[in-house]
Amino acid sequence: MTTATVAPAKQVQPGAVPPPTEPTQGIPRWVWVLTILAGWIVVWSFTKGTDTLALSGQDQTDFHARLSDRVGTFGDNPVTQGIANFINAIIDSLRGLIATPTPPRPAPTIGWLGVTAVATWVGYAVANWRIALLVAASFLAFGLFGFWEDSIDLLIVTLVSVGFAVVIGFPLAILIALSSTAARVVTLGLDLLQTMPTFVYLIFVVILFGIGAPTAVICTLAYALPPIVRISGFGIRDVSPAAIEATDSLGQTTWQRLVKVQIPMARKTIILGLNQTILAALSMAIIASYINGPGLGKPVLSALTRNDFGAGLVPGLLIVLTGIMLDRTTTAASERSERVARGGGEDPRRRRLVLGALLVPVAVAVWYSRYAIDAANFPATTWGRSTADVANSWMGSITSVLDTVAGKLADLVSYGLLNPMESLLADSPWWLSCAGLLLLGVVIGGRKAIVPTVLCLAVIYQLDLWHDTMVVLNMTLVATLLVMVLGVVFGVWMARRRAVDLALRPLLDGGQTIPAFVYLIPVLALFGPTRFTAIVAAVIYAAPAAIKLVADGVRAVSPEVVEAGRSTGSTTWQEITKVQLPMAKGSLVLATNQGLLYVLAMVVIGGLVGAGALGYDVVFGLANGEYAGKGLAAGLSIVLLGIMIDRVMRSAAERAGAGAPARSGSVRSRGFGGWRRSG
Incomplete structure (x- = not known):
């Protein structure tokens, strides 16, 4: 009688994926x-x-x-044209307010000095003094290098796109956090947006909406929407079950649980989603310029077609600076909101007094920028051209x-x-x-x-x-x-x-x-x-x-x-x-x-x-x-x-x-x- 010899079982580490049986097994x-x-x-x-x-x-x-x-049959749609006109009206009004001349005035309604003062005040209001200084330095750099109007146009298109992304994306984030069925459906749509190269759906958008600012906003919105939906939805869904159970025992409704527990506890993750959406929107600047969208992408694309390194480097670096400014501002705002929620930070009453007092010089700057031409249109400088020449010389040497x-x-x-x-x-x-x-x-x-x-x-x-x-x-x-x-x-x-x-x-x-x-x-x-x-x-x-x-x-x-x-x-x-x-x-x-x-x-x-x-x-x-x-x-x-x-x-x-x-x-x-x- 023979006894079969059984080989010892191979030890498998916990969590390891067992090797599948494949037709090629045994041969490398x-x-x-x-x-x-x-x-x-x-x-x-x-x-x-x-x-x-x-x-x-x-x-x-x-x-x-x-x-x-x-x-081509999708063009000339009254619905899409109405949407385009609505977006155009928003962009044009904002550009006339802070970026481009509004005839008969030779300058925007609020000049560069007023815009810089307001932006600096907002930086301090949502974050701190360091962010306020970063914002002020960034806005001054826009003007000193000769790209004030293009830079403000970029900010307008970015922030309008992000605004639409928040209005559309945050309800979707709540929906996928509360419903697994909705999560599967919405995720499928987000995967499609993220899978398709930007230039592909650019064709659809151009056919439906034409070229210009509306198309730039819609393409930027499509690109920037997934991060806020995915990240915010994850944050809301990932709130501690113990905290939810503790508040559920008090008899709260689903709406009360969402508003009073899940969203406040997911605040940091939600702001992270907003941060990623802003950066994603900003990264569309140059592609948006390809369809005549306003912003810093235009001079970069123009330099690219002329193979002019210096002329493209300056606005390109300003795009990077804008990204750093927005990234640091939203990150600092997230950290400050977290400290305030935990009872930390400076005295709220003192901070309100400081913000109120700072509104006085801000109001003066806005008023002055409406009546003084040097405070309305940024004085011309040679910084941008000089930097471009140095960069071209440097690149030529390399x-x-x-x-x-x-x-x-x-x-x-x-x-x-x-x-x-x-x-x-x-x-x-x-x-x-x-x-x-x-x-x-x-x-x-x-x-x-x-x-x-x-x-x-x-x-x-x-x-x-x-x-x-x-x-x-x-x-x-x-x-x-x-x-x-x-x-x-x-x-x-x-x-x-x-x-x-x-x-x-x-x-x-x-x-x-x-x-x-x-x-x-x-x-x-x-x-x-x-x-x-x-x-x-x-x-x-x-x-x-x-x-x-x-x-x-x-x-x-x-x-x-x-x-x-x-x-x-x-x-x-x-x-x-x-x-x-x-x-x-x-x-x-x-x-x-x-x-x-x-x-x-x-x-x-x-x-x-x-x-x-x-x-x-x-x-x-x-x-x-x-x-x-x-x-x-x-x-x-x-x-x-x-x-x-x-x-x-x-x-x-x-x-x-x-x-x-x-x-x-x-x-x-x-x-x-x-x-x-x-x-």
């Missing part, structure tokens, strides 16, 4: 990936250049023409020094990665690329990736922009590879050296705050209008998030595990490659996912600087109504490409045991379905 995934690529290359060598479905920049298919006609290096780097990436990969992806017959991508998706993401990959590829094929989509996928993959190289190098460095973390983290935070168009200007000056310029800009845009994710993942590796490796005599290199990076595999996968999505978000902007493909199709469709269908199809192709990549990488993260879905809500800031990156 990288072997399958190389096998698929080898087979793809073999078939490609015999079929390249056939059935690529290539379409030139100004060509469109019958499907695109029909889609343009269908989209360009002359780095021109050779930049050219060699561009050639290395183009000939070493871009061209070979594009030839494989875009020059393969569509059916070969489709099969290769599907097989790679299954190997990387497992069975969960099959359905979304098949559906996305099928719809992309139906949209008649297959070749352009493959070109974009190629640039996205190359840019993501560069992002992950930076992510691993700097992420590991930050995780192992606290001093490096303290030095780099503010720079990474700043990189995530600056609007993409701002740092596109120096990149364009250095590399010229090419697809490599778009890739560099995408890398700069995506790298901060990837670096921080890798750093946090490596830092989270158990110190006991690291110490055990050291006790065996491991070198630093072995410690990093054999212990820390393998143990942080889930964070690496998540960082790759985020890198891909951040890079993909730059596709349309890249189309403005020579990247072509889908980005150019979207921009061209936006500028030419008869090509609106093609632009819309290009935008939807970007969305589908992002969804496919996101689902594959999420599934890969789950297979790696990273618990990516559980963490994604806290670390994802601009994903296909996650929170947007602020600013």
